[in-house]
Structures are given as structure tokens and as C-alpha cells.
Amino acid sequence: MPSSSTSTTPPNERTSLLPKSTSLNSDSSDTQTAYVSSETSTPPYRLWLSEIWLLTCASLPIILAYTLQNSLQTISVLVVGRLSPEALATAAFSYMFAMATAWLIALGGTTAIDTLASTSFTGSKDKTDLGVLLQRGIIVLSGFYAIVAVVWWESEHIFRALGQEEYICVQSAKFLRCLIPGGLGYVWFEAMKKFLQAQAIYRPGTYVLCITSPLNALLNWVFIYKLNMGIYGAPIATGISYWTSFLLLVLYAIFVRGKECWGGLAPRRAVKNVGPFAKLAFLGVIHVGTEWWAFEIVALAAGRLGTIPLAAQSVIMTADQIINTVPFGLGVAASARLGNLLGAKRPKEAERSAHCAATLSVMLGTLILAILMGTKDVFGRIFNDDDRVVELVSQVMPYVALFQIADGLNGSCGGALRGMGRQWVGAAVNLVSYYCGALPGGIWLAFHGWGLAGLWIGQCVALYLVGAFEWVIVGMSNWEGEVEKAMGRLETGDTGHGHGVLVDQVEDDAV
Template identity: 35%
Template structure:
């Protein structure tokens, strides 16, 4: 039942963190203009985030319920819910974005995403309450507000932020730098970022599953099985990454046309995709190893590796080579 208590504490911590996040999102236009972004791009980005903010609290709840289920070995339930809602999201995106009757246009995509987040959150709560066993639930209590418990979560969370968020933020900084090279370079960067982010989901998801599985085995004092699970996850992640590398290499000259028909952007993307193909192997490996480190409680180690690799070496070198 302590699982339910820690979930409540996580909810309290999320509520506190949502306040500055919403403030940033709702003032994104001014922030982006200060970062020397195009005014029209800043306006549209701010408009997008304002609509997407409607689903931000639900997204926080999704992360809590997902861990709640995974800790009990219910790995398939969040996947089933997300799969069903993903299909609904596609229909909503097309309907809200392209319907001649609603006239939402650009706003349709973030609104459909926000609605989908709320649907997943609501479905997760209903499934957790009505369908699955509630033995792990803890009655709502003021213990969730205890400073020591919140401090423990914050300490562990900061390690996770350093390990995972620092990597994502690095790519956002690269996007800001690319925008200074012009709209075509930014468009090419967007194509590459969407592509690599999409392919990264496979090894990252495998890393999450490995983290939970290895953590359970270590908790059961079965280090040999935990080691076997780590090796299996690593090899499977490497195989998946090699498949993505081959796809990017073979289709490097045609890949950009999946996103737009601009010839200059396609040439830029095609010239960089061989490097992206090589990068897949290392990026996929990082996704798996990161999960293994989290399972062993080594978030700080992963954070230090990411911070040094991205912010001490990678980004400064990339900016130097670009400008």
C-alpha cells in the first residue's frame, strides 16, 4: 500500500511543478522573441502551447498511473489504453484540423492532443479503480504532504531530470541554433528531429521496461536474472537501432519528402541522414543503458554523463562548427 502513498506524493510534487511550467508555456511568445526567434514562429508556438496546456495536468496524471501499473507488473494496461486513444487521436486531429465546419485549422492539432491526454488519464484512473486490484491504493492522507517524503521524491526526480530531460533540452537548444541559420535549415532540423525522436521511442520504451524488470529482480535478490535481463535488453535495443540505421541510409534521398516537397530542405536532410544513421546505434544504446542505470538507482551517474556529453562537449562543438 506504500505504492499508493508514493503516488499521492508524486501528485503533490507534480502540482507544484505545473505552476512554473504553465507560466512558461503561456508566456512562450515573449520568451521566444527574447531568444531572437521569428515573431510569426513565436506567435504560433505560443498559440500551440496555450492549447496544449489544457492537457498538461492530465499528462502528469498519466505518468503517475503508468508507474502505478508498472510497479504491479501491469505493463500491458497502459499500452492498451494508449493504443486505443492513439487511434481516436488520429481521427480527432483530422476532424478538428481539416473540418470545413469547425474552422479550427492550426489549433486542431494541439486541441486533439490535449483531449487525448485527458482521455488516457481518465481511462487509466477508471481502470485502476474499477478493473484492477486496489490492494496497492492508499487512502488519501496528509502523509502525502510530509516534507521528507516530498524531498526524497525531488532528490530522485532531479537525477532523472539530469539523465533524461537534459538530453531532450539539448535537442531543443540545437533547434534554437538551427533557427538562426534560416527557415530552410530550421525545416531540415525539424524533419531530422522528428525522425530521430520517433525512432528513439523504441529503444527508450525498451529501456523503461528493462528498468522496471531489472529493478524488480534486484528487489527480489536475483542479480543473475537481472544481469540476463540487462544483456537481453541491450542486444535487442542494438538490433532495433541497426534496423533504423539501415532505413535512414537506404532512403536518405527520399526521406524528407515524407514531410514536405521543398527541394532545398530535401537536399539538406539527405546530406545529414548518413550521420543520423550512424547516430541511431549510439542513441539506441543510450536509451537501454539509461534504463539499466535507473534500475540500479544510478540516476546521478546517468545525469553526469549526459550533462558532460551534451553541454560540455556536444553543444559547444556543434555551435562552433555551425557558426
């Protein structure tokens, strides 16, 4: 197909999927005309394959970055786990609580940057609006984190009220207090990553974490064993790694690529219209949190089943935090892609992209299922040598493997909803699916003969309900209306002053 609306060059395998814009200020109607022409001349299956390939290329570095990011705490759990089953349970439980609170702010709250920045990048003439959004995000999310820090400081009383074993109450509370300084580094690092991802710069997070991941392993070993700090050396070492990751990412943006959208410090603009951003960030926290909190409730319930079930649950959840990077990373890529397309006023392609992301997630979920089933009998030994823990992990793993397909669908469709700024829809679906049926049912099964397996049966049911409902909702969306809403968010969120076209740059950078 032609690369522009006026070109007469015959199409070939190197021809761009979408027409190129010659400048940021080019008339979007000309681009739209060329785009429609290219759509009608290309077989539908090629458009679908091209979109799936683009999403794959965009999501792979994001998935790898999140995997390495989660490996920081996974390595910490592995190092601590060699001390004793109690130390393993304490570290894993503490990081799970961190995941359901502070990490939730980082990964859920920054979905507001996903929604607004990706649309602003293709819909605004002033690219430095992204720098203002980054500053606004850091201000809002730091405020959210301050609340979490207070909760961590008083967590001993919270854990005791929840009926956890005494060593968990005392040791996990101390663990989290040591993690408070480093947790803010995690939040800022995630905000910086989203700033770059909105510009279709996906790889720096991976580069940075390739440095800090082995550094984190070394620091954990030194702090825990060489400096004889025990389990409390782990949160200090991991916190240092988080801040190092953030600083390295900033240096990358300054000296390599990414500063083009930074217009300098602008505190007055950053605090302007902070309310709409805070609302969207809060809804993002609720959207992601309604699922993660359900897993936290499962961890609390596992703690009441005894030390071995809690240790087995800790192994499974630590592993699942790594596996979850696949659907979550794909969801981030889908969110950014949809935001770009909605900002460029391309509703038809946005719809196709959403369905391609869902299809790709099912394929990846099936692959993960096969891997987990093939390794279920030895999987537990990666984390602990206790035969009782390994055997229980093997018994529960089929249910964990089964829900990977639904988890992938939930990640991709959830990302599509966030790209449309509809975080509240995903939150509502999660609330109904988890808390009104599947979660209470799983807890009932757990304490009526099914044990830990009963908890995971409930999770399977919830994930399949969520995945199915969200895909239906995405499929029934009015995409022309979503374009209008995206344009409206640029105005009310003070993120743009006009409209341009940068989708082709996004596509080239992603691939």
C-alpha cells in the first residue's frame, strides 16, 4: 500500500502499514484519508497479523523489564528462604503485602500515565506535556505512598488483628519498616518507565534492570549473611536496588533518549488539574487492587491453614508474581497502543488492536500452562528443600496452571480498558467476580477439606469470569465515542493544546 496518500509507488513487503505523517502539524484529515485507503487495500488477516506482531514486539521488552523488576524481590526471597521455612514465609508474606499496597500504587496508580500520556503523545502538539504529566504523577503517587508508609509502620497490629502467627506479625512488621525508604524508589521508577513507554521507548527499563538485578542479588547476600543482618538485610538491599534503578533510568533519559518530552520542572502546571489525574490514578489502583487484594486474602487464609500451607502458598505466589508479568506487560503495551490510536483518532484500528491483544494473551497463557504442568513435581524445590512444601506445591499447581489463560485475558482486556480511561469498569467486574462469589467459595472449600487447593479453585473461577466479562465489554465498546472521550481528557487534564499524528513513530519504535 502507498506510504502516503499521494504516492504512486507500488506496495511491497516493506511498505508501512500506516501512512507516514510529514510533521507534527500536518493535517490529520489527510492522514486519515490515506489510512482509510490503506485499510481497504490490505487483506484483514494481514492487518491482524501485523497488529499482533506489533503488540508482541512492544510487549516483550515490557514483560522482560517487569520480570527483572519482580526478580529483585524474588531473589531476596530465595536468599532469605535458605535460612528457614519461617524466614521464607516471613519474607514472601512481607513482599506480598508490599505488592498489595505500595507496589499497587506504583503499578495501578501509574495507569493514569498510561491513559493520559499515550493519548497526549499522539494527540498533542506540545510534546513536553508528557513531562508535566510525569511530575504530576510523582506528586500524586508520592502522596498515596505516604499513606501506605503509615500502614506499614503499624502493620504489626494489623497482622495480629488478622489472626496471623506471632512470628509473622513481629518479623513482617520490622521487615516492612526497613522497606519504607526503598518503596518510594519503586514508585518513582515505575512512573519514569511509563513516561518513556508513552513515547514508545520500551527497552531502557530492561537495560537498567539487567544491571540492578545482579547487583540486588549481591547486596542481599552481603547484607543477610556477611553483615549478619538476617532477614532484615533483605529489604534494605532491595530498597537500594530500587533507587538505583530509578536513578539509572533518569540518566538514560538525559544522556541517551527520552528527554525530548521533558520541558523542565513545571510545578505550577503539575499541580494544576491534579484532581482528575488523582481520580484516574485512584481508579487504576482499585482496578488492579481488586484482583491483587483477593490474592492477599488468599495468603491470609493460607496463614490460618498452618506453616506448611503458608510456605507452599508463598512459593506459588512468588512464582506467580513473575508469571503475571506476561499478561500485565501485554496489558501495558495494549494500553499504550490504544491510547496512541485514540489520540490519533483511529477508532477502527483501536478496536482491532484490543482484540489482537486478547488473542495474543490466550496464546501466551496456553504456553505458560503447559510449562507449569510439565514442571509441577519439581517446581517447589526452586524455593525450598522441605519435601512437605514441595509436595503441596505439586498438588496445587494444576489449578495455578489452569487459570493462566484467564489471567492473560484479564491482563490484556484490562489494559485495553485502561487505555480507554475506563479503569472503573475493570474494578467493578473484579469486585463482582472475586468478592461476591469466587473468593468466599474458595475460602469455604479451603476450610472444608480442600485446603490450599480450595483457595486456588476459587481464584480460577474468578479469573475466568473476569476475563470473559472484560472481553465482552471491550467488544461492545463504542470506539468513535472513545475517541471523543480521549480528546476530552486532553482538555480537562491539561495535557495538550492541539492534535497531531505520531502513531507511525510509535509503530517504528515499537518494532
